[in-house]
Amino acid sequence: MTDMIIRSIEIAAPVEKVWDALMDYKKFGEWFRVKLDQPFELGKPSTGHMTYPGYEDFAWTARIVAIDPMTRFAYEWPATGGDKALMKSSVPEWTLVEFILEPLPDGTKITVTESGFDKVPEPRRSNVLRSNSGGWTQQMENIRTYAER
């Protein structure tokens, strides 16, 4: 599949813990840097705004499409590409984000896939996600500093 991204990482914690970090909307907000207005609920919209410094006025919008406990969490979000006018009016193209959890002997493997980019026109496409979180290079640095401390 050319229009799909698949990334995964192994986490040294049990599935329950990882699932909780995904499902608890406050915990999700901590690592995703988003302030969510309500808990995730299947079939319901999720709203909020980014908390990354300088991007607080960037909206978060998603539709929750799957909550399979300990296994799979999925949502769709609009490919607004950082265009604030589009964030208000929404866009026709939404990409699908899925988190899949698998238990490992000493932890959990989490895989994220994002798909549906083929229908998103440029230049929004290149900006998807990046604009939602902003300052990625800086964030990489933050993580490195944090991890090496």
Next chain:
Amino acid sequence: MPSADLTTPASPPAPAALFAALGDTTRLALIQRLSGGAGQSISRLGEGLPMSRQAIRKHLSVLEDAGLVGARASGREMLYALRREPIEQARACLDDIAQQWDVLLQRLKLEVEQKE
């Protein structure tokens, strides 16, 4: 129809169009056949494929419109060849988004393990 010149694309192709053009088994097969490098004729490209010259031509024109393939006249035939940059552009685009997810997953990992 786009320019038939291999060196000048009609317009910079949008990745969205690229992905749509690539999302077809026949076209992927054609891309594979073209990946050898040298320009190839329709009859050569169609060898062993269960479809008409006309159908091959249609698929090639989709690839051309997306900027993935260029055509030039050689005597009485048209020769088709792959263009590299749009494919690389599409890959760079996905790589970029993938890298952002790597960052998020790293942060999730740190967050969860820290509280273990």
